[in-house]
Amino acid sequence: MSRKYVLIGVEGNHDQAFISKILCKLLGFSEFKEDESNLDSFWRKFIPTYPKRGNLYKRLDMPTILYTETLSIALYAGEGSNLITNLNDKLSDIDYSTLLAFAIVADADDDTPNKVVEKYHHGFKEYFPDFPTTVTQSGNVIEGSPKLGIYILPDNSQQGVLDTLICDCGDLVYPEYMQRAREYINKFSEEERKKKPLRWKPFDQQKAIIATVVSVLKPGKTNQTSISDNSWISSETAEIPAIKNFTDFLRNLLKLET
Secondary structure, eight states, X not given: OOOEEEEEEESSHHHHHHHHHIIIIITOOEEOOSOGGGSOGGGGGGOOOSSBTTBTTOOOOOOEEEEOSSEEEEEEEOOGGGHHHHHHHHHTTSOGGGOSEXXXXXXXXXXXXXXXXXXXXXXXXXXOTTOOSSOOTTOEEEOSSSEEEEEEETTSSSSBOHHHHHXXXXXXXXXXXXXXXXXXXXXXXXXXXXXXTXXXXXXHHHHHHHHHHHHHHSTTOOHHHHHHHSXXXXXTTTTSHHHHHHHXXXXXXXXXXX
């Protein structure tokens, strides 16, 4: 069966795992886990070569591929601030005009969401002149061929990162572990956090809380693994406003029925 293609760019592997879990757990997608020979031909140019640019230790940037009977989605993690450059390299090598949709999901960090959107508009306007220039609370999706969208985590309105949103999920499904993690992290004074060896940046406290809980749920494993395997994204957390808004954004982008 012929499928329509969607490309979503994200900054890191945690974002990749987060969106993949929402698509699979809440929206009925399956993750492609087969051999290269069974990969849809449209995504074959995304298969990385080793070593990447001659660097033996460079992470290979194979996207996560998800599918239904009618849709095939590639979630491409573009190495944080290198997302625009790396994804532009990929776009230059495929027939992007045949995409059903193209979207970016990025962290606000300590910028305003609209400032982040402006950066990505300039980064992708060569390929998509109508890429959004502002963002609404529910996330912008612009109708066209392809549809274009952007969502700024945690909720399109405030500063923050994915971990800001994951904290809300943890408070619902792992309240005792979250409380214990906060008690531990709060033992580090503001002065300690500012100087070596810590030197925490904005939102590092939230990241540390999540990492602490992950170390209990999945000792020795990464946040990415815990997001994939544990209940951060589940039927219980689906109605958290920020999760619901993001899920609705994906439904709109992918033309899925509610």
